[in-house]
Amino acid sequence: MKLNHECVRKCLLVLENNIGVANAVDSKKLINALDYDKDESFYALQKLSEGGFIVGGPTVLYPVGGAQKHYAPITDITWKGHEYLDAIRDDKIWKKAKSATSSLKSVSLSVMKDVASHFLTEYIKGNLM
Structure with a gap:
């Protein structure tokens, strides 16, 4: 499955606004609340967890009888x-980064x-001068 960078960004933005020092975010509720395909959102959160961007999150278990x-x-x-x-929070910066990488596979x-x-x-340099 291909990792959707827009979905990754949205996951992190939503998490930032909802995680507190003493409260966690229910990964199933988050997936259901996002405007992306459920499998795509699950995959994005799973990869964010595997990559060390978040603590916790959804996983696939393989007990006897299937995944x-x-x-x-x-x-x-x-x-x-x-x-x-x-690095990617600001919409203008995000759009420029996506545009700069759009021709890459x-x-x-x-x-x-x-x-x-x-x-x-x-x-920032342009605004300091």
Whole structure:
């Protein structure tokens, strides 16, 4: 399955607004609330968890008898997750980063972060002068 960068971004933005120090986000409710295909949202959150961007989240378990989806709560956004989100949060920067990478067949989250960080740095430099 292909990772949808828009869905990843939306997941992190929603999580940032809903996770607190003492409260987790129910991953199944989050998936149902997003405007993406349920499997696409599940996959995005699963990969965010595997990649160390969030703590917790959905997984697929393989007990005897077949695969089952497991919806663990999401308890936090990691430092790595916040770094990524800080680079891609601004809509203008996000649109520029997507445009700059649109001709490529695949772009990792770290490359998207680097491209967005470049545009963010240029924007800041332009506003300081």
